[in-house]
Each structure stands twice: as C-alpha cells, then as structure tokens.
C-alpha cells in the first residue's frame with residue numbers, strides 16, 4: 001500500500017511470538033502454569049472440553065495443543081480467580097454499575113450466587129435457587145406466553161438448547177431469538193432458499209483437497225485462528241487463496257505457526273493470500289458479478305475451441321434460473337462494477353481467472369457478507385459463482401460460512417428457532433403429548449421492536465449480552481426497564497444484567513470448562529461445529545462457586561416452576577443424566593442424531609449430514625437456484641456528500657461484547673478502542689487531522705437522533721467513502737430497521753453515518769497499553 005507509512009498497521013505475521021505475548025499481556029506471565037496448561041491441553045480434544053470461543057472444527061487428527069491465542073483467552077477468562085460475590089453487589093447500586101464499562105464489569109470475575117434485584121435498595125441481593133425459580137415461574141404463569149421472549153446466545157450445549165426450546169413451546173410460544181439472528185441468519189435464510197440446506201456444504205477434509213479458496217468478509221486471524229493451520233497447509237501444497245476485504249487483515253496476509261518450533265525460531269512466515277483486494281464495504285455483489293462476467297467471457301473463448309468453462313452438465317441437471325442470471329451479468333457494464341466495488345476490472349478478472357483455472361473451489365465468508373441490507377444477495381451471488389462450475393456438492397469444493405459462537409449452529413439444529421417450519425413440531429407433539437404453537441415467533445429485530453412498543457413484558461436470556469449486541473442501544477435500554485420480568489443466566493456480569501425489568505434475577509451457571517456433577521454422576525454435553533460435526537465435551541475444573549447450577553438444571557428449574565406436571569416431561573430425570581436428554585434429541589431428530597450416545601466422542605465429531613452436499617436440493621424448484629440480483633450495492637442506501645459507510649469491527653482482544661483488553665495487535669491499534677479509522681486521503685478531504693476528536697451521527701434519515709462521541713481520528717488503510725470503528729461501542733448508531741431484508745440480520749457492516757468534528761485533540765494509537773488484566777488460578 002502506498003499509504004502504508006501514513007497509517008496505523010501491524011507488520012509481523014499473525015500467530016508467532018505476538019500471539020503468546022497477546023495472552024501474557026492480559027493474564028500476566030502466570031498463565032503459563034501446569035494447572036492452566038493442563039486445562040488448555042484438553043481443549044478441543046476427545047475426552048476434553050470444546051472451546052467456548054468460536055465454532056471452528058475440532059479435527060480428529062489434532063495438534064498437541066489444539067487451541068489458539070483467542071481460544072486460550074476465552075478459556076482463561078472463565079478460569080479467573082476473581083469472583084463477583086454478594087458482597088460486591090452489596091457495595092454497589094445497579095445505577096452506579098451502569099456507569100462501568102463492559103471491560104470493568106467482566107473484570108469483576110465469575111458470578112457466584114443467584115441474585116434478585118431489590119428495588120428499595122437498587123441492589124442485587126442473594127436469594128435461594130428455589131425461591132428464584134418459584135418467583136420466576138409465578139411471574140411467567142401470570143403473563144401471556146406470547147408476550148415473553150426466550151433469547152439464547154450461541155454457547156449453550158445441545159442438551160440445554162433442546163430443553164430450552166421445548167420449555168418455550170410447552171409454555172406456548174416460538175419467541176426464540178438467538179445470537180444467530182444478528183450473525184449468520186442471512187446464511188440460514190439464503191442457503192435454505194437457494195440450495196435447500198441452511199448451513200455450509202464443506203467439511204474439514206475438503207480444505208486439504210481444494211485448489212483455491214475465496215475469502216469474502218471473514219477475519220480468520222482474529223475470529224477463527226485455528227483455521228490458519230489448514231490455510232498454511234493449503235498454501236504449501238499450492239492451493240491459491242484470494243481475499244476480498246476492505247481491511248487488510250493480517251491473518252489473511254501472513255502467518256507463523258506458534259506451535260512450530262522451527263517457524264518460531266527462524267521467524268519463517270507463510271504468505272496466505274496471493275491476491276488481496278480492498279473492496280468497498282457493500283461492494284461484493286458487484287465484485288462477484290464481475291467475476292461471473294469473466295467466467296462467461298472465458299466460456300465464450302473456450303467454446304471456440306470446443307471446450308467449456310461452465311459445468312454445463314451440472315447446470316442442466318442440478319440448477320435452474322441460469323438464463324435470467326446470465327443475461328443480467330452480460331448486460332451489466334464493467335463501468336458500474338468498478339464504480340460500486342471500488343476495484344479495477346483487471347483485478348476482478350485476475351481473481352476470476354484463478355477461479356476459472358481451479359478444479360475445486362471453496363467459498364468462505366463471514367459477517368462481511370451477512371451483515372448488510374442486501375446480505376441475502378451477497379450470499380446468492382457467491383453461490384451463483386460456485387454453481388457456474390459445479391463447485392457445490394463435490395469433494396474439495398463448496399460454500400463455507402464460518403459460524404461464530406461455539407454452538408450457535410447446533411442450537412438451531414435442535415429447535416431454538418422462531419421459525420416453526422424449521423422445527424419438527426409434529427414429532428415434538430407426538431413425543432411429548434402436547435400441541436406446540438404453530439405461529440411464527442419473534443426474532444431479534446422483532447423482539448427489539450416489541451420491547452420498544454411495550455408488547456414484550458418478559459425476557460429470559462440464556463447467556464449473551466442482548467442490550468449490548470443489538471442495534472439502537474440507547475432507546476432499547478430506556479424501554480428495557482419497562483418490562484415486568486428479566487432473567488439472565490450468565491457466567492459473568494454484563495450490561496444486560498443492569499438494565500433490569502421490574503422483577504429481575506441474575507442466575508449464575510457453570511462454564512463448559514467445569515465439572516458438571518448431577519445425581520447420575522459427572523455429565524457430558526455436546527456441540528455442533530461450523531462443519532456440522534457433533535462433539536462431546538467434559539469439564540474438568542472445580543466450579544468457580546459451590547452455588548452454581550448447570551444450564552440444563554437452571555432451564556429445568558424455571559420450567560418446572562412454570563408448567564403443570566406432565567408425565568412425559570421428566571425434568572428431574574433429564575437433569576440427573578443428560579444421556580436421557582440426548583435420547584430425546586435422537587428421537588426427535590433421528591436421521592441426524594441416531595446412536596447419539598455411542599457416537600458422541602467420535603474423533604473429529606460425527607457428521608450430521610447435508611443434503612446439498614449430496615446434490616439433493618430441498619428447494620421450491622427441487623434444484624439449486626441461480627439468483628439474478630436486483631441491485632449492485634449491498635448497503636441499501638445511496639451515497640451522498642458527507643455520508644460514510646461505517647464498518648463495525650471486532651478487535652483481537654474481544655469476544656463479541658466481552659472485552660479482554662485494549663490491544664488490537666493485528667491491526668496495530670494499541671491502548672484504546674475509541675478510534676475512528678479512515679484512510680488518509682479521505683481524512684484530508686473531510687478536513688480532519690490525525691488525533692482530532694470527533695462524534696459520529698446516524699444518517700439513517702428516519703428523524704431519530706443517534707450519536708457516539710469521543711472518537712480519535714486514526715489514519716488506517718481503508719477504501720474511500722468508508723469508516724471503521726468498534727462493535728459494541730458503535731451500536732447506538734444503528735437503527736433497528738437497518739437490517740437484511742430477508743433475514744432481518746442487523747446491517748452492521750454498512751451503517752450510514754456522518755462525522756461531526758470538534759476542536760479537541762488526543763494522541764493516536766498505538767498508546768501504552770493500560771495495566772494488566774486478569775490472572776488465572
């Protein structure tokens with residue numbers, strides 16, 4: 001980059017010594033103790049526990065240490081010796097705690113006791129579990145079921161998730177929004193419609209068989225770092241990696257394997273992407289259209305030699321809609337493609353030529369495609385490209401969304417869904433002898449609207465930090481306190497616990513690293529990874545407090561206190577032995593989960609299958625569908641003078657709303673999160689200077705004022721017309737109506753904003769990092 005010297009950036013490879021220093025900076029050098037190492041050595045391996053961070057594969061052929069920098073941080077975060085006790089709550093009112101940052105709140109450590117909000121003193125006070133369950137049950141019985149929402153963040157096990165969804169339906173609603181609604185819901189809706197399967201078609205072994213991988217909007221180095229190992233191997237055997245991302249993400253540029261002594265000592269780096277293009281945010285429909293245009297042109301040329309570039313047999317047998325799509329592509333001009341993508345025709349053609357020459361291609365994507373107003377079309381365009389050469393449903397090829405939370409995909413598999421058509425309600429009805437509700441429930445956006453309007457009266461959160469993760473934070477927080485009941489099941493204190501309803505409970509649970517002993521002995525839980533493989537997980541650590549309950553026990557406790565007795569619903573027996581929950585899952589979902597108990601520790605997990613991978617297309621047309629896009633930009637708004645496309649970003653020191661520290665090492669941003677990233681030319685055009693403090697204002701055009709203040713202008717390599725700043729700090733700028741049209745996923749990767757300068761200046765990063773963080777036991 002010609003602007004390299006002017007911008008904040010990081011020159012070392014991802015991984016390497018930096019990743020070890022990254023852990024040490026937060027946890028001190030003491031993280032490297034035998035006890036901690038023993039726990040980390042069990043991470044992501046059969047007989048051990050499955051990482052609480054991302055949903056990346058847990059391969060059968062695992063490394064000695066199958067964890068990464070960020071997986072280690074997530075584990076150590078749970079292992080902290082700090083405790084957030086009744087004494088802590090006695091010393092601080094809830095109003096006071098609302099003034100604390102996300103970082104400070106989680107620094108208080110693991111929650112230890114069930115707590116009830118006491119209005120008189122504005123404090124959380126300890127209460128007995130039975131008292132909490134009885135009170136919550138009483139409240140729920142008094143409310144109309146459809147006025148309540150049961151949210152889940154994607155960490156809870158398959159066993160917990162199955163019970164939670166069953167509880168919601170027995171009680172009488174499908175209001176089961178999930179973190180997936182803010183994440184890969186676009187995938188679930190788009191892939192279901194287009195190829196008839198709502199998840200990716202690739203399995204782990206395909207990564208070692210493909211000739212090329214195309215990355216669109218997924219930040220491997222930070223969000224799924226163990227993926228860097230198969231990527232490095234792929235590069236070494238000659239596979240080509242091509243990336244489209246507005247940000248030059250270090251992990252997709254260069255990697256040193258921290259588990260290879262030779263690489264570490266010699267400083268050997270592997271170059272990952274052979275082509276890297278900084279597409280404008282929202283410009284992917286245009287890029288993919290341009291690539292398809294090149295594929296058609298290459299096919300025209302090949303035909304002159306009696307060859308084909310298109311997989312005509314596959315297209316004829318397995319797809320529909322090519323004609324309309326092809327005419328759309330051919331009639332779109334390069335001029336419009338270049339204007340919308342911000343990339344040159346030559347660059348797009350160079351990338352497309354790699355596609356044309358590769359026998360087997362995998363398409364990989366993340367939030368850069370899903371979190372847009374036209375996220376659906378982004379994914380549809382990616383599938384179009386793959387279909388042209390039959391790259392779906394064969395070895396070494398396919399579409400691969402990289403899922404977020406460690407069991408977010410699995411939660412949907414076992415019934416956490418607001419969409420009744422995705423759940424085998426008839427089977428549940430027969431299995432448990434009840435009539436499940438059949439009407440569509442509330443997703444995240446609908447739940448937000450319901451809370452704003454006052455229609456939603458109660459909210460149960462199975463993990464997560466809903467008010468921090470959703471759009472429209474300021475208005476949402478104000479509305480939140482008008483609810484009658486809020487219940488949060490959590491490991492650590494967060495903001496969502498502090499904007500409580502009239503009646504509020506904070507229920508602390510075991511973490512997955514901890515021993516879960518029930519009446520029937522030590523328990524196993526299971527999760528599904530991003531490649532649809534199911535893994536058993538056993539915690540070995542002593543629980544953070546003797547007062548913690550497991551998530552299945554908490555869900556069952558509330559359910560029992562809410563619902564009338566039913567001989568087929570055996571909450572106590574299920575909690576005593578989770579194998580009985582797995583038996584129920586296997587009965588409801590026989591095809592995917594037959595012989596669940598015997599297969600739960602299959603090395604590498606057992607695959608639950610995917611029809612599209614078998615080229616069985618469960619779509620309306622019975623075939624895979626080419627989709628002609630109706631728009632060129634995914635942003636859903638027009639460009640206008642002074643309006644920018646804001647990307648909300650994750651740093652290397654956070655897991656969603658959990659902030660581990662203030663180092664975004666792989667981007668060179670140290671010591672602060674209050675930055676506004678902008679390219680140097682754009683900065684000058686806007687009349688700004690490095691270090692200038694600015695506010696961002698929403699430019700949603702709906703008359704509602706939304707703003708975030710105190711951001712330091714920081715020159716950074718980005719395309720023109722866009723800005724970068726951190727999630728969740730930027731969420732007050734997002735309108736709840738700004739979401740993917742089909743799936744309602746909030747459009748967090750192109751938020752329309754304006755900049756309001758001030759006369760104040762502050763130092764730009766890198767700053768000296770502030771203090772040390774938590775230390776593990």
Ligand SMILES: Nc1nc2c(c(=O)[nH]1)N[C@H]1C(S)=C(S)[C@@H](COP(=O)(O)OP(=O)(O)OC[C@H]3O[C@@H](n4cnc5c(=O)[nH]c(N)nc54)[C@H](O)[C@@H]3O)O[C@H]1N2
Nearest residue numbers: 070217218219223247281282366367368404405654655656
């Ligand atoms: N350490 C860590 N790991 C995590 C998480 C975490 O917060 N921290 N979160 C977990 C969760 S829940 C999820 S969903 C995943 C998220 O993982 P990702 O899917 O990687 O999500 P993001 O980091 O939000 O952004 C993805 C990338 O999209 C790029 N991008 C932005 N806009 C566009 C665009 O218009 N087009 C293109 N092509 N690219 C764009 C951004 O620059 C960024 O590199 O990670 C999971 N793993």
Ligand SMILES: Nc1nc2c(c(=O)[nH]1)N[C@H]1C(S)=C(S)[C@@H](COP(=O)(O)OP(=O)(O)OC[C@H]3O[C@@H](n4cnc5c(=O)[nH]c(N)nc54)[C@H](O)[C@@H]3O)O[C@H]1N2
Nearest residue numbers: 153179183463464465469489490492494648656657727748
């Ligand atoms: N602007 C913007 N907004 C976004 C995004 C974005 O990229 N930009 N990304 C979106 C995405 S992809 C997602 S997935 C959502 C995330 O939204 P959520 O899933 O709701 O949020 P998290 O930050 O993952 O939740 C963290 C909290 O979970 C609790 N917790 C941790 N471990 C456990 C456990 O084992 N059990 C229980 N019960 N609780 C636990 C802790 O109390 C912790 O404070 O945010 C979305 N919001």
Ligand SMILES: [Mo]
Nearest residue numbers: 183184404405
């Ligand atoms: Mo996510």
